[in-house]
Amino acid sequence: MRVFVTGATGFVGTAVVQELINNGHQVLGLARSDASAQKLIAAGAEVHRGDLEDLDSLRSGAAAVDGVIHAGFIHDFTRFAEVCKVDQTAIETIGEVLAGSNRPFIVTSGTALVSPGTLATEDIISPFNPAWPRASEQTADAVAKLGVRTSAIRLSPSVHGDDDKHGFIPILVNIAREKGVSAYIGEGLNRWNAVHRLDAARLYRLALESNASGARFHAAAEEAITVKTIAEAIGKQLNIPVVSIAPEAAADHFGWFSHMAAIDCPASSKWTQEQLHWQPSHSTLLTDIENGIYTQ
Numbered sequence: 001m002r003v004f005v006t007g008a009t010g011f012v013g014t015a016v017v018q019e020l021i022n023n024g025h026q027v028l029g030l031a032r033s034d035a036s037a038q039k040l041i042a043a044g045a046e047v048h049r050g051d052l053e054d055l056d057s058l059r060s061g062a063a064a065v066d067g068v069i070h071a072g073f074i075h076d077f078t079r080f081a082e083v084c085k086v087d088q089t090a091i092e093t094i095g096e097v098l099a100g101s102n103r104p105f106i107v108t109s110g111t112a113l114v115s116p117g118t119l120a121t122e123d124i125i126s127p128f129n130p131a132w133p134r135a136s137e138q139t140a141d142a143v144a145k146l147g148v149r150t151s152a153i154r155l156s157p158s159v160h161g162d163d164d165k166h167g168f169i170p171i172l173v174n175i176a177r178e179k180g181v182s183a184y185i186g187e188g189l190n191r192w193n194a195v196h197r198l199d200a201a202r203l204y205r206l207a208l209e210s211n212a213s214g215a216r217f218h219a220a221a222e223e224a225i226t227v228k229t230i231a232e233a234i235g236k237q238l239n240i241p242v243v244s245i246a247p248e249a250a251a252d253h254f255g256w257f258s259h260m261a262a263i264d265c266p267a268s269s270k271w272t273q274e275q276l277h278w279q280p281s282h283s284t285l286l287t288d289i290e291n292g293i294y295t296q
Contacts, residue, residue, distance in 0.1 A: 002026040003208065004065040006052060006090070007072030007108075008045065009036040011164055012155070015201035016071055017045050023205060028065055030057070030072065052090045062097035067104040069204055070094065075166055077256060084134045091136060095143030095150075104149045104208050107140045111154045111193055111220055111267040112260070119223070120193075120267040122154075122216045137216065144214055151207050151215045153200070157265060159219070160288045161197040168192075169285070171257055173234055173294050182235030183245045183253055188228025190264035193220040196282035206276040217272045221280035224266035233286050237295040 003020055007013035008029030017027050021044050029040040032051035040047050048064075050057020052072050062068055070091060074083040091107055098105055113132055114120035128138055140150040158168050176182040200219040207217050235242035250258040272278055288294070 001066045001208070002028065002064070004028045004030070004048065004061040004068045005045075006030045006058070006068075006070045009039045010071065011167065012159055012197055012200055013071040014039070014043070015161075015197045016069060016204045017043050019198075019201040019205045020208075021045065025205075028061060030061060052086055055089070055093045058090055058093045059097050062094045065103075067106075067208055068094055068098065069106045069208060071108050071204070073108065081133050088135050088139045091139040091143060095140075095146055095148050098143075098148045099146035102147060102149050104151070105140070105143065106204060106207050107136045107150065107152050109134070109136045109152045109154045109216070110157065111218055112157045112263055112265045114154065114265070114267065117264050118266075120218070120265065122218055122268075122271045125216075141214065149211075149213045151210075151212050151217060153204055153207060154216055154218050154220075154267070155200060156193045156195040156220045156267065157260065157263075158192055158194040158285055159197050159200055160194060160285050161282070162293055164197070164294070168260060169230070169234075169289065169294050172230065172261075173238070175254060175257065176231075176234050176238055176240060179253060181241045181243045182231045182238060183243050184228045184231040185245050185250045185258075185262045186247055188226055188231060188244060190227050190262060191224035191266045192227060192230070192263075193223055193265065193267040194225055194285040195219045195221040195280065196284075196288075198282045199278075199280040203272070203276065203278050206278055210276060212275070215275070217276065218267055218269040219272075220267040220269040221282075222284060223268055225285060227261065229286065230289070233289040234295070237289060237292060
């Protein structure tokens with residue numbers, strides 16, 4: 001299958017591209033710079049110049065392939081509502097090209113806000129949250145009505161592994177270094193789920209190759225890890241104290257990240273594993289932290 005991949009040179013997208021090529025697919029990767037283009041060429045992919053805001057490049061990329069994986073997202077939380085709109089428009093634009101073709105179109109979402117406080121499962125359809133306005137799944141559902149075989153990969157809040165520079169663990173490590181303590185909020189019993197990026201990449205491929213339509217797949221290898229446990233692992237690596245921060249002081253300590261530091265978002269991937277025969281096999285989040293990949 002010839003596959004157009006957005007976000008093809010990002011942390012997750014790079015792994016997706018290699019997973020596809022290693023399994024006999026051809027990749028047309030979106031590249032916005034010469035450096036990104038060279039990275040794709042080195043991986044064995046074909047280069048398609050453009051970016052998520054260049055709608056003509058998205059149209060021509062989608063028109064040239066048998067399926068699309070939309071792994072790209074502009075990770076600028078200072079203008080989050082704006083980049084969520086860019087994501088929505090990109091999905092709509094690609095969907096219009098694929099309309100009536102029944103070609104597979106995999107979009108990217110997350111597990112964190114599916115069912116905060118309880119175990120998230122794939123059958124739960126997340127309502128739109130204007131406070132966190134990423135509408136990837138809702139937009140994909142609308143595109144499906146045009147005759148496109150859409151599915152969503154819900155990524156864990158921590159997609160971890162080598163070369164993770166901008167994910168949630170690096171954010172916590174940077175805050176810990178700045179403050180001189182590794183912190184959690186209250187008792188720190190709120191839970192995150194996690195997945196290694198290579199396991200996530202395999203899930204993208206399996207979803208692409210399946211006949212699923214309208215499905216939500218959970219890229220969650222570990223259902224629940226307390227934030228206190230994560231903070232303790234970071235504190236040990238940095239050799240700094242591990243402390244509890246009162247909820248009312250969380251915004252002062254964590255800044256814009258205080259919401260994610262407090263969220264309780266365990267998630268199951270039982271159905272995903274059964275449907276796609278997906279078996280996560282790479283290192284756990286704590287193993288990666290303990291091996292020093294975030295603190296070297």
